[in-house]
Amino acid sequence: MRDMMTFPFCQDRRPAFIPRRWALALALSMAGLGLVAPLDEAMARPAPKGKAVTAKGKAKPAASRAADPRPAMVLAPAPTLHHASGDLQVAATLRDRAQKSTLAWELLEQLTTEIGPRPAGSPNDARAREWAVQQLRRLGFPEVRQEAMPIRAWRRGPASVQVLGAFAQPLVATALGHSVGTPAGGIKAQVVRFASLAEMTRAEPSLLRGKIVFIDMPMARSRSGEGYGEVSQVRSKAAMEAGSRGALAVVIRSVGTDHDRLPHTGTMREDAAGPHIPALALSVPDAEQLTRLLKREPGLQLQLDVSTETNVAAESANVVAELPGKDPSKGWVTIGAHLDSWDLGTGAIDDGAGVAIVMSAAAQIQAHLKATGTQPERGIRVVLFANEENGFEGARHYEQLHGNEPHQLIAESDFGAGKVYQVASRIGDAAQPLMPSLVQVLAPLGVAWGDRDAWSGPDAAFLMNRRQWPTVELRQEGGDYFDWHHTANDTLDKVDAKALAQNVAAWSVMTWLAAQSPVSYARDAQPAGAAVTGAPAPAAAAASGAATLPSGSELPAGASGAAAHTPSQSGSQSSSQASAAEPHAGQPLASRHAAAAATHPVTHPVTHQAAHQPARHVSAKGKSAAHARGKASVSKAVAKGHASRRR
Ligand SMILES: [Zn+2]
Known part of the structure; x- marks a missing residue:
C-alpha cells in the first residue's frame, strides 16, 4: 500500500527560525513574569537525569535539538482554559470507584479461563467476540455490535528442531506467525549464526545459500519495553531477508527478556515475491545452547520439521460498544484493546488486560451516566480490535468504516497490566493547557506528567498515523512484560489485580x-514552510501506517515511581527525535509501539478474496498450488525496513 508511505514525519513542529533554546528561555522568562500559570506541586518535579534541556539552558544534542516540536508563541498558555469543576469531581469519583472495583479482574478471569487462547479466525476468537458482546450488553452499553471482516488466518502445527551429529539433542522452538511449513522429510542443513539482522544482511549471500540461518540477538530489559523495537525486527524480517539470499529456513533467538525454556512467537513480514521459508523462534536458553554447540562444532547441522497452515480464509470482527454523546460533531473518544491473542498462552497480558481495562473504564462511565441520567459531551466508543497479532485487519477495517468520523482521541491499552506511572499527550496546543488538571486527578494514583510525545497501542498507532487523530497515553510499568509476551506463560497469574484496577482508574479519568x-484535542497542522526536521519515517513503519514515530519519553534509567517533569503548557521540553541514522535512538515507548504495528504484514485488501483454501504447506519453496494461491494475498509490496512499536 504505497499510500501508507507518505505520512508526514511529524505534525507538531516549531518553525525552524525559532531555535529551541530561545523558546525555552522565553518560557522561563514568562514563568518568572507570572505569565505561566503556577503548576500543581505534584507536577513540579525536577527534570530527570538525562533530560535534553536543563533549566540552565544547556542545549540538547544536535539530533534532538533539530526536532523540537512546537511554535514558541504557544508558550503562553490560555490561562482561562480548564475543565468544569463538576467534570473534575466526576473524574475523581470515577477514579476512586474504579480502584475499589473488581470488574476488570472478573472480566479478565472469565476471558482467560472460559475462552483462553483466541487466535484470530479460530472458534475461540468467535467465542471471545460473543463473550465480549454479552458482557458489554450486561454492563449497560446502549449500542453493541460486531463489525465483521474477512481475515487471513494462520494455524500452527507441530514444530521440532533437532541437533544432529555428535551433540544430537532436541531444542525447544515454535513457528513464527505466517511461517510456511517444511517439505515432507523436513529440512536438514548446516547452521550459520549471526549476532544481528544487520550482520546477516551484510554477509555474502553465498554464506547463507542452502543453510539454516540462526540470528541470536538478545533483547534488553527496560521499564518501557524499548528494546523490543529493534529486536522485533529480527523476528519480522529474518525470513524475508534470509529467504531472498537463498537460505532454506531461519531460526531466531526469541524476542524476550526471560530465560524460561519457552519460545516467543510473533508475526513476521513477508515479501509477496517470496521465496517463503520456515521461520522458528528458539527459547532463549535454547538459543544460548545452540550458540555454545556451534563453538564446539562449527559445521553443526539441524533437522527442522514444521507444519503450519497459511492464508486460511476466515472471518473475524471488531467488537464495538458506544455511549452516545450530546454532539456527534465533536467526535468520538475511542478507547481500545485487541481481543485476539496468540495461541500459546491464554492472552492475559496480551491483551486480555487491555480488553478488561477499557471495558471497565467505559463501564464506570456508563454507570455514572445512568445514575445521573446524563450524557457525555462526546460519544465514548470501546473497540476490541480483531487480529492485531497476525494480520492487523481490525485496525484497517476500523479505518474503512470510521476513518472519516471526527475523533477527539484514540487510545489503546496493550501493554499488560503494569501500573500506570506517567501520562503523556499528543494533542493540539489549544487543548494542552488542560493537561495539568488531568494530572492533578491522576496524581493520587502515582501518575505524573510525561511529555507531549504520546503514542499508543498498535491499532491506535496505525489509526493515529493514518488520520492524525490525537491521543493521550497512560504509560505503564513494563519491565517484566517481555518475559511472558507471546509465550505459553502469558497467563492470568501474571496480572496483579490491584495494578489492573489502577489502570482502570486512570483510563476512566482520561476517557x-x-x-x-471544553475544546477539541485536534493535533495542530504543520506550519506552512516549517522545516521538517528529523528523519524520514522508516519505510516499514510507513508500510504499516506506523510511520510517524514520536520521540521517546526519555525515562530516567532505573527510575521508579512517578516520573518526571512538569506538564509544560508550552510544549515538550523533553522531546527528542531520532536522527536519520538512528531510527530507534531515544524512542523507547514509540519504538515498542511502532514495532508492533510495523511488524504486521500488510496485505492488499483485494487479495483477501484470493485465498479461499487452507494451504497445507508441503513445500518449503512454496510450490504447492495452495501456496501459490496464498502468495497472491501475502503482503503486497509494502516497504522494506521498519521500525518501532507495541506492544
Ligand atoms: Zn498486544
Missing part, C-alpha cells in the same frame, strides 16, 4: 475528561 473537554 471522561477527553469526552468532557
Whole structure:
C-alpha cells in the first residue's frame, strides 16, 4: 500500500527560525513574569537525569535539538482554559470507584479461563467476540455490535528442531506467525549464526545459500519495553531477508527478556515475491545452547520439521460498544484493546488486560451516566480490535468504516497490566493547557506528567498515523512484560489485580475528561514552510501506517515511581527525535509501539478474496498450488525496513 508511505514525519513542529533554546528561555522568562500559570506541586518535579534541556539552558544534542516540536508563541498558555469543576469531581469519583472495583479482574478471569487462547479466525476468537458482546450488553452499553471482516488466518502445527551429529539433542522452538511449513522429510542443513539482522544482511549471500540461518540477538530489559523495537525486527524480517539470499529456513533467538525454556512467537513480514521459508523462534536458553554447540562444532547441522497452515480464509470482527454523546460533531473518544491473542498462552497480558481495562473504564462511565441520567459531551466508543497479532485487519477495517468520523482521541491499552506511572499527550496546543488538571486527578494514583510525545497501542498507532487523530497515553510499568509476551506463560497469574484496577482508574479519568473537554484535542497542522526536521519515517513503519514515530519519553534509567517533569503548557521540553541514522535512538515507548504495528504484514485488501483454501504447506519453496494461491494475498509490496512499536 504505497499510500501508507507518505505520512508526514511529524505534525507538531516549531518553525525552524525559532531555535529551541530561545523558546525555552522565553518560557522561563514568562514563568518568572507570572505569565505561566503556577503548576500543581505534584507536577513540579525536577527534570530527570538525562533530560535534553536543563533549566540552565544547556542545549540538547544536535539530533534532538533539530526536532523540537512546537511554535514558541504557544508558550503562553490560555490561562482561562480548564475543565468544569463538576467534570473534575466526576473524574475523581470515577477514579476512586474504579480502584475499589473488581470488574476488570472478573472480566479478565472469565476471558482467560472460559475462552483462553483466541487466535484470530479460530472458534475461540468467535467465542471471545460473543463473550465480549454479552458482557458489554450486561454492563449497560446502549449500542453493541460486531463489525465483521474477512481475515487471513494462520494455524500452527507441530514444530521440532533437532541437533544432529555428535551433540544430537532436541531444542525447544515454535513457528513464527505466517511461517510456511517444511517439505515432507523436513529440512536438514548446516547452521550459520549471526549476532544481528544487520550482520546477516551484510554477509555474502553465498554464506547463507542452502543453510539454516540462526540470528541470536538478545533483547534488553527496560521499564518501557524499548528494546523490543529493534529486536522485533529480527523476528519480522529474518525470513524475508534470509529467504531472498537463498537460505532454506531461519531460526531466531526469541524476542524476550526471560530465560524460561519457552519460545516467543510473533508475526513476521513477508515479501509477496517470496521465496517463503520456515521461520522458528528458539527459547532463549535454547538459543544460548545452540550458540555454545556451534563453538564446539562449527559445521553443526539441524533437522527442522514444521507444519503450519497459511492464508486460511476466515472471518473475524471488531467488537464495538458506544455511549452516545450530546454532539456527534465533536467526535468520538475511542478507547481500545485487541481481543485476539496468540495461541500459546491464554492472552492475559496480551491483551486480555487491555480488553478488561477499557471495558471497565467505559463501564464506570456508563454507570455514572445512568445514575445521573446524563450524557457525555462526546460519544465514548470501546473497540476490541480483531487480529492485531497476525494480520492487523481490525485496525484497517476500523479505518474503512470510521476513518472519516471526527475523533477527539484514540487510545489503546496493550501493554499488560503494569501500573500506570506517567501520562503523556499528543494533542493540539489549544487543548494542552488542560493537561495539568488531568494530572492533578491522576496524581493520587502515582501518575505524573510525561511529555507531549504520546503514542499508543498498535491499532491506535496505525489509526493515529493514518488520520492524525490525537491521543493521550497512560504509560505503564513494563519491565517484566517481555518475559511472558507471546509465550505459553502469558497467563492470568501474571496480572496483579490491584495494578489492573489502577489502570482502570486512570483510563476512566482520561476517557471522561477527553469526552468532557471544553475544546477539541485536534493535533495542530504543520506550519506552512516549517522545516521538517528529523528523519524520514522508516519505510516499514510507513508500510504499516506506523510511520510517524514520536520521540521517546526519555525515562530516567532505573527510575521508579512517578516520573518526571512538569506538564509544560508550552510544549515538550523533553522531546527528542531520532536522527536519520538512528531510527530507534531515544524512542523507547514509540519504538515498542511502532514495532508492533510495523511488524504486521500488510496485505492488499483485494487479495483477501484470493485465498479461499487452507494451504497445507508441503513445500518449503512454496510450490504447492495452495501456496501459490496464498502468495497472491501475502503482503503486497509494502516497504522494506521498519521500525518501532507495541506492544
Ligand atoms: Zn498486544
